[in-house]
Amino acid sequence: MNPLIQLKNITFKAQNKTILDIPEFQINAGEFLGIMGPNGAGKSTLLKVVSFLEQQTSGEILYLGQVIPIGNAPIELRRKFSIALQQSLLLDGTVFHNIAIGLTLRKISKAVINEKVEYWMELFGISHLAKKNALYLSGGEAQRVNLARAMIVEPEILFLDEPFSALDFPTKIKLMEDFKGIIETAQTTAVYVSHDLMEINYLTNRLAIIVNGEVKQSGPTPRVLEHPNSSTSSFLNEWKKFYPLAR
Amino acid sequence: MLRKRYFAVLFAFMLLILSACGNTETKDAVAKEKKPAPKAAPTEMILATTTSTQDSGLLDVLIPMFEKENNVKVKTIAVGTGQALEMGTKGEADVLLVHAPASEKAVVDAGDAINYKRVMYNDFILVGPKDNPAGVSGDDIKAAFKKLADSKATFVSRGDDSGTHKKELGIWTADNIKPAGDWYVSTGQGMGQTLQVAAEKKGYVLTDRATWLAQEKNLDTLQIVVEGGKDLMNIYHVMQVNPEKHDKINSKDAEKFVEFMVNSKTQDVIESFGKKEYGQSLFYKYTE
Amino acid sequence: MELLIDGLKKAIEMILSGDQEVYAITWLTLKVCLISILISTLIGLPFGIFLGLTRFKGRRILLLFINIGMGLPPVVAGLWITMLLWRSGPLGDLSLLYSPTAIVMAQILVSLPIVTSLTCTAFQQISDKMLLQIKALGATKFQTFIILIKQLKIAILAAIMAGFGRVIAEVGAAMMVGGNILGDTRILTTTIVMEVSKGNFDIALALSFILLSVALLITAALTFLQQRKRIS
Numbered sequence: 001m002n003p004l005i006q007l008k009n010i011t012f013k014a015q016n017k018t019i020l021d022i023p024e025f026q027i028n029a030g031e032f033l034g035i036m037g038p039n040g041a042g043k044s045t046l047l048k049v050v051s052f053l054e055q056q057t058s059g060e061i062l063y064l065g066q067v068i069p070i071g072n073a074p075i076e077l078r079r080k081f082s083i084a085l086q087q088s089l090l091l092d093g094t095v096f097h098n099i100a101i102g103l104t105l106r107k108i109s110k111a112v113i114n115e116k117v118e119y120w121m122e123l124f125g126i127s128h129l130a131k132k133n134a135l136y137l138s139g140g141e142a143q144r145v146n147l148a149r150a151m152i153v154e155p156e157i158l159f160l161d162e163p164f165s166a167l168d169f170p171t172k173i174k175l176m177e178d179f180k181g182i183i184e185t186a187q188t189t190a191v192y193v194s195h196d197l198m199e200i201n202y203l204t205n206r207l208a209i210i211v212n213g214e215v216k217q218s219g220p221t222p223r224v225l226e227h228p229n230s231s232t233s234s235f236l237n238e239w240k241k242f243y244p245l246a247r
Numbered sequence: 248m249l250r251k252r253y254f255a256v257l258f259a260f261m262l263l264i265l266s267a268c269g270n271t272e273t274k275d276a277v278a279k280e281k282k283p284a285p286k287a288a289p290t291e292m293i294l295a296t297t298t299s300t301q302d303s304g305l306l307d308v309l310i311p312m313f314e315k316e317n318n319v320k321v322k323t324i325a326v327g328t329g330q331a332l333e334m335g336t337k338g339e340a341d342v343l344l345v346h347a348p349a350s351e352k353a354v355v356d357a358g359d360a361i362n363y364k365r366v367m368y369n370d371f372i373l374v375g376p377k378d379n380p381a382g383v384s385g386d387d388i389k390a391a392f393k394k395l396a397d398s399k400a401t402f403v404s405r406g407d408d409s410g411t412h413k414k415e416l417g418i419w420t421a422d423n424i425k426p427a428g429d430w431y432v433s434t435g436q437g438m439g440q441t442l443q444v445a446a447e448k449k450g451y452v453l454t455d456r457a458t459w460l461a462q463e464k465n466l467d468t469l470q471i472v473v474e475g476g477k478d479l480m481n482i483y484h485v486m487q488v489n490p491e492k493h494d495k496i497n498s499k500d501a502e503k504f505v506e507f508m509v510n511s512k513t514q515d516v517i518e519s520f521g522k523k524e525y526g527q528s529l530f531y532k533y534t535e
Numbered sequence: 536m537e538l539l540i541d542g543l544k545k546a547i548e549m550i551l552s553g554d555q556e557v558y559a560i561t562w563l564t565l566k567v568c569l570i571s572i573l574i575s576t577l578i579g580l581p582f583g584i585f586l587g588l589t590r591f592k593g594r595r596i597l598l599l600f601i602n603i604g605m606g607l608p609p610v611v612a613g614l615w616i617t618m619l620l621w622r623s624g625p626l627g628d629l630s631l632l633y634s635p636t637a638i639v640m641a642q643i644l645v646s647l648p649i650v651t652s653l654t655c656t657a658f659q660q661i662s663d664k665m666l667l668q669i670k671a672l673g674a675t676k677f678q679t680f681i682i683l684i685k686q687l688k689i690a691i692l693a694a695i696m697a698g699f700g701r702v703i704a705e706v707g708a709a710m711m712v713g714g715n716i717l718g719d720t721r722i723l724t725t726t727i728v729m730e731v732s733k734g735n736f737d738i739a740l741a742l743s744f745i746l747l748s749v750a751l752l753i754t755a756a757l758t759f760l761q762q763r764k765r766i767s
Contacts, residue, residue, distance in 0.1 A: 053671055075673070079673040082672075083668070085667075089664060091682065092685075105678050106673055149672070
């Protein structure tokens with residue numbers, strides 16, 4: 001295993017309540033890691049902490065074996081990561097402008113930006129939207145722009161927080177299919193937070209289950225889903241009633 | 248990329264403003280640098296005076312003359328006589344040109360003002376509605392005021408502690424009348440506005456002749472009803488603020504200004520001012 | 536009605552004839568107002584953004600005072616500045632009273648709360664998630680600031696326009712701290728007051744048309760910037 005990011009004794013507290021308490025956790029290069037758990041388990045907080053968007057209360061985060069001081073991740077490090085959330089949160093401007101923004105912020109030359117935006121719009125099938133205002137898109141279109149915006153910077157790790165959950169079912173299926181192909185071709189390491197077993201099962205190859213801020217079980221996705229332990233079975237079995245596993 | 252261009256416009260706009268801002272600064276800087284040069288930058292002097300001298304246009308003639316002769320920048324603050332005197336007592340002005348002898352005397356006696364010189368006079372007049380409901384006339388202002396109070400004819404007062412207001416109050420006091428009631432309107436404004444109010448309300452009003460002449464054209468419901476009495480003399484004095492009592496007083500230019508106001512050349516200018524336009528002088532020579 | 540037409544005629548006459556005094560007064564008005572609103576924007580914008588995006592103890596009290604400041608009567612602002620600048624006052628050594636700088640100071644005092652408060656209101660509506668997303672896109676603090684300004688351009692320009700409207704309409708403070716000195720601190724509004732008190736209604740009216748034109752021009756420019764064609 002080749003850990004990109006390691007967490008050691010991480011806690012996160014808000015208003016004296018412990019949201020996260022994780023003695024040991026890591027993200028490996030090349031994996032598609034799922035983080036699953038019931039609502040309020042601390043999944044989203046974990047995502048923000050490992051992507052250096054929020055600072056942990058205590059503990060260490062290591063990037064390639066090197067300790068990154070709390071709340072002091074250099075901008076160069078943050079720029080190695082991308083994030084796509086449930087809401088697309090696009091800016092008032094064209095689709096082109098929205099997708100380009102990560103590169104614009106990194107002061108990439110115009111020619112390169114044009115080329116890359118064309119490429120990623122093509123991949124996500126949104127080239128025809130380039131000149132439209134991003135605020136007037138449908139939910140599916142907006143989420144495609146959101147994902148293209150995150151992918152265009154070719155992140156070392158792509159963090160995703162339920163990016164498909166607000167979409168209607170057919171749109172979701174189509175986008176997930178496209179997305180899976182894109183991420184496999186680009187060989188991007190991805191961390192995927194969701195409470196949806198179907199999505200997790202379809203996309204991820206390793207899975208960590210979080211309950212009450214603690215990682216209760218982790219391992220290859222099929223194995224975890226098939227053999228829940230005593231702490232995770234009640235949560236997973238609820239899901240399995242609706243989604244008989246077929247992989 | 249259209250958006251970018253708009254921001255460029257916005258940016259250019261801001262730059263323009265900034266440069267305008269910068270200009271004044273460099274101008275100031277240049278002015279400062281010039282100080283040691285033979286042609287010195289003008290010194291500044293604050294003249295506190297009454298609205299009547301400004302509104303009549305007299306100062307627009309006199310001040311440029313004085314500025315040119317003495318390389319000084321005069322900042323003319325036209326306010327009521329009461330406020331002008333107060334500015335003197337506070338040391339916020341260098342020289343005063345006002346017209347309320349009784350109040351002036353107090354300021355001079357207190358040592359706040361020195362070099363007190365009589366400059367010019369014109370006269371107060373009582374104007375009233377053309378139909379003259381109170382039937383006042385002649386040159387006896389005290390008798391006229393009594394009649395106004397008795398008939399409760401509308402009277403419009405400045406009520407702003409100005410020289411004219413002080414004059415009016417002096418007449419009421421001499422008559423032993425305390426003006427009050429619906430008929431007595433206090434505007435708290437300058438002479439011009441007060442005349443306007445009088446014209447609208449068809450009231451009587453005490454005014455200086457200069458302002459009346461300048462504004463007569465807008466006041467077709469009013470006419471002069473009482474004029475010419477000895478009590479109606481409106482005397483202007485100039486004085487400098489005592490530099491020993493306050494810091495930062497420009498007494499050098501203030502002294503020059505007092506001299507300027509009473510010298511014969513200026514006096515001629517004062518007396519000839521307005522003759523062309525109104526067919527009579529607005530102010531008359533009156534030095535000691 | 537006749538006076539209105541006369542005034543309009545006179546205004547056009549003044550502009551066309553190149554009346555030096557009117558030009559000087561108009562230019563000074565423009566300069567003073569633009570400098571005031573520029574400074575108010577340079578201070579009020581970052582301050583409003585800060586207040587809109589952060590939460591700290593005493594913030595609400597501070598906001599309350601700023602909102603009260605929006606209604607600060609210009610004469611009150613004028614009085615404060617006058618007392619500050621008196622020869623005997625704390626800043627008396629600068630001898631700024633009765634100078635254009637004094638007018639600028641008073642105008643900043645009345646427009647700063649407007650710019651700050653309206654900016655704050657706009658930025659308060661930005662969600663934490665949006666801030667997080669912008670940060671996650673790889674924006675530095677400064678870049679985030681720029682992105683937000685661009686996103687809220689409409690609201691920001693509205694704040695600036697409101698401040699400008701206050702400043703160009705203001706007369707009480709300019710009269711008090713400026714003194715309406717010819718060639719120095721005489722601006723359009725104070726000239727109008729003076730001409731009215733002189734009884735020169737035609738000139739006052741003409742000047743009012745010039746003032747309105749200036750206000751219209753600036754506001755139109757800002758509105759144009761604000762309402763640029765939106766991409767649909």
